[in-house]
Amino acid sequence: GQQVMQIPQYQHVQEGEDFTTYCNSSTTLSNIQWYKQRPGGHPVFLIQLVKSGEVKKQKRLTFQFGEAKKNSSLHITATQTTDVGTYFCAGRGYQKVTFGTGTKLQVIP
């Protein structure tokens, strides 16, 4: 079945440093979504990418969808303490959406 892996599992950064999480699917995806889960909260939708090679930006966050539509990345420039949380990708395969394993980001002030 479809598998979606994310690396790294954990990341500690100093405030102001950049951060990147990578998402890799075992199968080609029709779209990919990214979610953020704050500590003690539930996942909240950030963005959806559909096209091969697509790049979207939200302020300090940059999202990319790979050319083969099997991988994606989320890059945060100059992290802030408000970026703390777990970031999940969610890839849409043939019949369903599969969430990645998540990357937990800690930002040290």
Next chain:
Amino acid sequence: DVKVTQSSRYLVKRTGEKVFLECVQDMDHENMFWYRQDPGLGLRLIYFSYDVKMKEKGDIPEGYSVSREKKERFSLILESASTNQTSMYLCASSFQGLSSAAKETQYFGPGTRLLVL
């Protein structure tokens, strides 16, 4: 604002008990989902439903069943709770898109943290 509510935030049950987790959404979404979340394993799909009275197995359906008698309500049932079902359970709902570009954003409930003793 979309609202997804779950019947309990915290639940403690004994091994062998039958457990019902309820989820209600108020946005007339066609799709509803049940996930469990465990450290290092991300969100794993247990069951999902695309319509009333319709259900599909997710990746880890063993030991669980579901019921969707009304569009807004999706119930998860643990027939005989076991300690390895101790977890955070998250319900979600989404609009049903007609193409890959359709935004099938999943809206999550607050979660139920279940402890099985």
